[in-house]
Amino acid sequence: MGEEGGGMEGVFSNLSVEEGPRTHIVYTGQDTEEVRIEFWGRHTFCAFTLLQRRGKQNQGSVLYPSRRRKIHSRLDKHISGTHLGSGKHGRGTCTGTPNPRGLPAGALERHPQGVYLSCFDTLLSEDVAWLLKAPEAPDAPQAPAAGPEQCPVIDSQVVSPAQVELEEQVEDGSLEQVQTLVVGEVMKDIETACKLLNITADPMEWSSGNVQKWVLWTEHLYRLPHVGGAFRELSGRDLCAMNEEDFRQRCLPSGDVLHAHLDIWKSEGEELWAEADSSCSGQPIHLWQFLRELLLKPHAYGRCIRWLHKEKGAGQGEWDRGLEVKESWEFRDRGIFKIEDSAHVARLWGLRKNRPAMNYDKLSRSIRQYYKKGIIRKPAVSQRLVYQFLHPV
DNA sequence: CAACAGGAACAAA
DNA sequence: TTTGTTCCTGTTG
Numbered sequence: 001m002g003e004e005g006g007g008m009e010g011v012f013s014n015l016s017v018e019e020g021p022r023t024h025i026v027y028t029g030q031d032t033e034e035v036r037i038e039f040w041g042r043h044t045f046c047a048f049t050l051l052q053r054r055g056k057q058n059q060g061s062v063l064y065p066s067r068r069r070k071i072h073s074r075l076d077k078h079i080s081g082t083h084l085g086s087g088k089h090g091r092g093t094c095t096g097t098p099n100p101r102g103l104p105a106g107a108l109e110r111h112p113q114g115v116y117l118s119c120f121d122t123l124l125s126e127d128v129a130w131l132l133k134a135p136e137a138p139d140a141p142q143a144p145a146a147g148p149e150q151c152p153v154i155d156s157q158v159v160s161p162a163q164v165e166l167e168e169q170v171e172d173g174s175l176e177q178v179q180t181l182v183v184g185e186v187m188k189d190i191e192t193a194c195k196l197l198n199i200t201a202d203p204m205e206w207s208s209g210n211v212q213k214w215v216l217w218t219e220h221l222y223r224l225p226h227v228g229g230a231f232r233e234l235s236g237r238d239l240c241a242m243n244e245e246d247f248r249q250r251c252l253p254s255g256d257v258l259h260a261h262l263d264i265w266k267s268e269g270e271e272l273w274a275e276a277d278s279s280c281s282g283q284p285i286h287l288w289q290f291l292r293e294l295l296l297k298p299h300a301y302g303r304c305i306r307w308l309h310k311e312k313g314a315g316q317g318e319w320d321r322g323l324e325v326k327e328s329w330e331f332r333d334r335g336i337f338k339i340e341d342s343a344h345v346a347r348l349w350g351l352r353k354n355r356p357a358m359n360y361d362k363l364s365r366s367i368r369q370y371y372k373k374g375i376i377r378k379p380a381v382s383q384r385l386v387y388q389f390l391h392p393v
Numbered sequence: 394c395a396a397c398a399g400g401a402a403c404a405a406a
Numbered sequence: 407t408t409t410g411t412t413c414c415t416g417t418t419g
Binding site for chain 1: 395396397398399405406
């Protein structure tokens with residue numbers, strides 16, 4: 001793990017931009033600095049970075065939440081129901097351990113200067129740069145010796161008109177992917193925390209005890225200084241009513257960070273909630289309808305279930321004249337979808353049906369019941385976790 | 394080992 | 407009855 005030179009290479013070579021999105025990558029230097037990076041995407045750096053120098057004056061600054069909102073609105077503009085382009089960004093890309101403590105210690109030896117990284121505003125320009133450099137290069141084995149040139153640390157606040165143009169071109173394809181990935185990761189994290197803490201995803205419902213747990217959890221996970229009883233006796237509702245300034249006043253060093261994280265919970269929790277109780281609006285939903293629902297919202301569920309779009313002609317095209325007639329209707333590769341995260345889909349289904357013991361074993365049994373009904377089947381070439389709707393919309 | 398196939402009993406609408 | 411759910415045995419990659 002030898003590092004050459006100080007500066008940022010140490011950190012970023014370890015991060016390896018090629019490896020795809022991650023969440024909650026946390027580097028903590030001895031006593032001197034702390035770097036937090038979240039939602040690291042292959043083409044996009046969409047989150048905040050923070051480098052703190054303890055002991056000296058605080059150099060770090062949190063880019064949440066205003067910039068986060070900016071990103072979200074920017075991304076949201078481009079998630080117009082299009083499908084995810086490639087499967088290469090599936091779960092497998094998250095090679096990084098979600099556990100901050102599982103990081104190799106090497107990068108921590110040399111400490112970068114206490115600088116404040118403002119990668120946030122360069123999201124799109126970086127995106128463009130990488131896309132142009134290597135448009136979906138199949139694992140270019142990491143430019144030699146962690147080239148600093150791929151270190152996306154650019155402290156520019158301005159986006160040139162030329163960049164804006166390029167943005168238009170690449171946004172369509174890549175941004176909703178990023179959105180999907182980010183939202184998926186955030187949701188996973190939130191769900192994990194909910195399980196561990198036995199709290200709901202919606203902060204509005206928290207009791208003061210829940211609030212305490214959440215605060216403790218968050219400061220532990222992000223290594224914030226302890227706030228003590230700064231939020232004692234506050235319900236989730238109270239907490240949600242507080243703005244960033246209120247947070248800052250209650251606990252000075254980390255109030256804004258806490259507020260930022262609560263902000264994430266609020267927005268994502270709402271989303272989870274909205275999906276969870278959209279059941280209250282009617283008759284018992286059918287499994288196939290539910291699956292369609294998920295497939296309709298790739299920005300929210302693309303991580304766990306998605307359409308498989310096989311372009312005709314790509315790869316080995318079945319263009320035999322003989323087959324043309326025979327393989328017309330049902331045998332087209334229409335309506336084929338893949339369950340990327342079976343456990344997650346099952347959990348969502350269980351949530352919807354109020355069936356906490358639901359799992360993929362049972363869910364898939366239900367899917368299999370559709371075989372003889374002609375609603376869903378296994379596609380012609382059977383693959384794991386891949387099914388096909390027989391009847392179009 | 395997880396996905397898959399499908400029988401059987403059961404519950405709820 | 408229909409549509410799942412739960413549980414299970416066995417197969418497959």
